[in-house]
Amino acid sequence: MTTGALPILEIRGLRKRFHDVEVLRGIDLVVLPQQLVFVIGPSGSGKSTLLRCCNRLEEPSAGSIRVAGVDVMARSTDINAMRRQIGMVFQSFNLYPHMTALRNVTLALAKVLGKPRAEAERIGMAALDRVGLADKARSYPGELSGGQQQRVAIARALALEPKVMLFDEPTSALDPELVGSVLNVMRELKRGGMTMLVVSHEMRFARDAADRVIFMDHGVIVEEGPPQQMFSAPSEARTRAFIAELAR
């Protein structure tokens, strides 16, 4: 916060209700350029909803969200133009099963950015190369391991050169031996200066990659701080209980 840099992601007073249940109850969160902010919390605490509000896959009920200074909620904002600047990676990969890895990556390049085919494929190959899967460009998702699929999904988001990337439990659906490959890609992104908001319970990863850890429960941020402090000496009882549960 001392850098004076403008935040990439700035969430103020965010609320979201589904019917009569308020799932997010006033979230304030700022992510500065090149930061990796890590979000933990029990299942159902609203982590996914928080991420989905950032690119308006869910419509916030109240509050404001700014990405690189642009109000995502404003009527005058072209949400589709905003979305391609907000990369999103899902727990279940959500690759398009009827398209090759390369086509998964180039679809939005071609249809959203209007890149000619050759250029889209060049960018797509570069993105696949960054996640170490250039040799799988012609494979279909069904022919790839879970870890490879998730890396293709990261490449798909990355190819659009987003200003921030949102990860929703990117390794939760993976067999343990495949988790490392995905986390390594995320470390590379961090090293390359990507700004990231990551929901995950990979504490080891958080310890060495996160700038800040946020603990959410029941739709509010209970506590936040640097990973060392959050994992070793959290001040709130709820955080302590949750960390103890995680560490088991």
Added chain:
Amino acid sequence: MEAIVQQFFNLAIMERALPLILSGLEQTIVICLLVIPLGLIGGLAFAIISLSRLRTVRWAAIAGIDFFRAIPPLVLLIFIYAGLPFAGLRPSPMLAVAIAFFLNTSSYYGEIYRAGIESVGQGQWDAARSTGLYGYQTLAYVVLPQAVRNVLPDLVSNTVEVVKLTSIASVVALPELLYSADMARSVTFNSSPIVLAAAIYLVMLWPIVRLISRLERRVAA
């Protein structure tokens, strides 16, 4: 035995009826080429409208699908052909057939597409929208290809039903395959032309029915 062969499998009569029956076949093919694309397009429209975010629009589409699925197609056809003239409109037999089939088959195809679209998970929409694709682009490039693949056997099955159903055009004197065969029967006092028509339906549709079985196995796999 001899009498049965004479009445149903009389080759001489079949040969005489053949030109008439072939012209009927031609009409049947024309009807199919008209109503199948109409139904496929109309059905897609029904299905897309039924996905609308506006509840009234959604309900209207679903009510339309239900309504035209519940009405017997023969009733619909006779109503359009014989009923509309009372409202001052005189559709030709072909137009009446086209309208009736459009309403009937669109509703069936529509329901199939709808099931197909629903079989594609929300995650596909989320992923595509998160990259900035518009809703219609997501539908066209991501959801529909998967939806159609998932319900391809049903689409093809329904198309077989449509081909069979074209025989009801005979009630509005459209000289399609069945109408022509029945005309040949009434002049020759012999059922062989009907048998010939049945054989033609069989030859046309049997390969498609086989194809459906294979598709079903592929989708199940």
